[in-house]
Amino acid sequence: MNYELLFDALKDRRIRIAITGASGGFGRSLLAQCREIAAIDIVALCDINTDGTRELLRSLSYRQDNSRLCQTAEQAAAAQQAGDTVIISDYRLLDGLAFDMVVEATGKPEISVAIAVAALKRGVHVGMVSKETDSVAGPWLNQLAIRHNAVYTTVDGDQPSNLIGLVTWARVLGLDIIAAGKSSEYDYVYSQETGKLTYTGTEVEVPELAGLWHLDAADIATTLRRRSALLSMLPQSATPDYCEMNVVANSIGFVPACPTLNYPVCHIRELADVFIPAAEGGILTQTGVVDVFNCLRRDDEVSFGGGVFIIVRCKDAETWQMLAEKGHIVSKNGRYACLYLPYHIMGVESPHSLFSAVLHRRASGARDQQIHAVMAGYAERPLNKGETLTMGGHHHTIADVSARLLAKSDAAGVAPFYLLANKTLTADVAAGQLIPLEALELDDSILHQAWQEMS
Structure with missing residues (x-):
């Protein structure tokens, strides 16, 4: 495959992207590579650690006078109009900016799915790096993208x-x-x-x-x-x-x-x-x-x-x-x-996914997704009603809950693992039991909605 021919349109097109979870390892590897590609414009970087994001740009030798920390939609719009990279901590400010694709890498399922939904509904492509979100809502988001003539895709450079x-x-x-x-x-x-x-x-x-x-x-x-x-x-x-x-x-x-x-x-x-x-x-x-x-x-x-x-x-x-x-x-x-x-090689390879989505309107991952497997939570000890299943750590684990991967046919009534994150139990769960959906205090979050509609 000749990639220069495949993405020949890059000679005449600039691709505008936003990155969420920008200060993490994936964000760094992607920004480091985007720095080498003239056709990519970094419109916005979103991360709760805005100081870390600005330091990342400095360490990668991006121009410091070309980025602006913004706290309101008006500030963000003005910064983009001036040609500056917008740095924000509130992902909702992305809604007022113009770009072709958002690369979602927060790793926080509830926030991640909200970012993806907002983008897809206005026809902005989504590269989903947050596999935690994808494992619960990927098929649903894929269908949403189709309805809004946008692309939803996993991102080259990561194993999936x-x-x-x-x-x-x-x-x-x-x-x-x-x-x-x-x-x-x-x-x-x-x-x-x-x-x-x-x-x-x-x-x-x-x-x-x-x-x-x-x-x-x-x-x-x-x-x-x-x-x-x-x-x-x-x-x-x-x-x-x-x-x-x-x-x-x-x-x-x-x-x-x-x-x-x-x-x-x-x-x-x-x-x-x-x-x-x-x-x-x-x-x-x-x-x-x-x-x-x-x-x-x-x-x-x-x-x-x-x-x-x-x-x-x-x-x-x-x-x-x-x-x-x-x-x-x-x-x-x-x-x-x-x-x-x-x-x-993480974000080093990810630009291929950006080019495929924006230039060809094709996913670099699956064209269609269905639920064939369910990642479930397995209680390693007795879990008590009223406990909160806190997600944390580098690998986004839940204390005393290990993972299992079930065929869909074996997962009736079982809660997907990342829908458990930071939820309170409404019932006891015995050691050695898969945590059921009915044992969770669920709200009307987008993530829960996605699971209900697809499962």
Whole structure:
């Protein structure tokens, strides 16, 4: 694909964007890249941390006299008229500004969905980086966009959009996809010299891992269980993974491999032997699934980079034998192959989504979304009536509530995880129970409305 030809119209067009949640890591990576693209105008940056936003612009060498902090709609309109970048803390001030697309990256579902609705209703395209919102309201927002002749899309550079892209690329080629997934965010890095494994700065001594370095071809599942048990002192799942796989499932029509997702600890080279049907030695009880793995590697091996993968069926043995000889990952039985993208580079890649939406009026993610999976909350302890389920932390977790990803058919009456955020319980929830919608004190929020209309 020649991207210069695909986006040739950039030579004659300027694209006006707003970014919400601008001072976060995604906002920085996008602003850093937009600085290099003459066709992009940054109309507005919205974040409650306006000082952080201004410091970000300074650190990225944006002109300081070209931005203006605004607290009213009149100030914002005047700043845009003067050609300045508008910096605001109140997202509602965006409604009075003219731009082509908003990139929503607040990560706060109730605010995020309000920003998206306001934009779409006036025909402004929405790039949804806040996967928390997308997992609950994505299909609803997609339908809203269609009604208002706008584009609603995931954003290239983050795993959901990258995986949707890889799946649809394969489908157009006629490849038969067995499973689609990603690596969890951080690698498990092992030193064979010291017998120590490092995970996000934590170092543990596990010399026994050397004896489990290779899969037992006769019993792959047992090797994977033993690896997992050996590393049980470390986290082996993460709430954002469930959210991202929820977005992907809804976009490509797949279902979760299992409610907890499998999270095998495995090497990249093992993926085509692991994510295949159990009847053929793998771990899958069904095909057409989304799943996640934990990347295990030596300290001198390359990372998977939080990337994405698909497992495809090898329908011509000679072709895939030739590809295996060229270094591609083919299962030991020769019937499956793994194709993967070993990166997700956040906002650095996101301009492609802006160009697709504004120039072609096409989503770079899914063209249509339906509810195929539901990310649910699982009570890790008894939760009492009157408790508030507070969401917080870098990964937007809820204390004492872990995530599960259910097929839609198994999720009747269950509350989506991010509808739980900061809600008060109206009933006790037993440990080990999925939190039902009827146990929440719900208002008439847009997020709740979206869920009611789509579920």
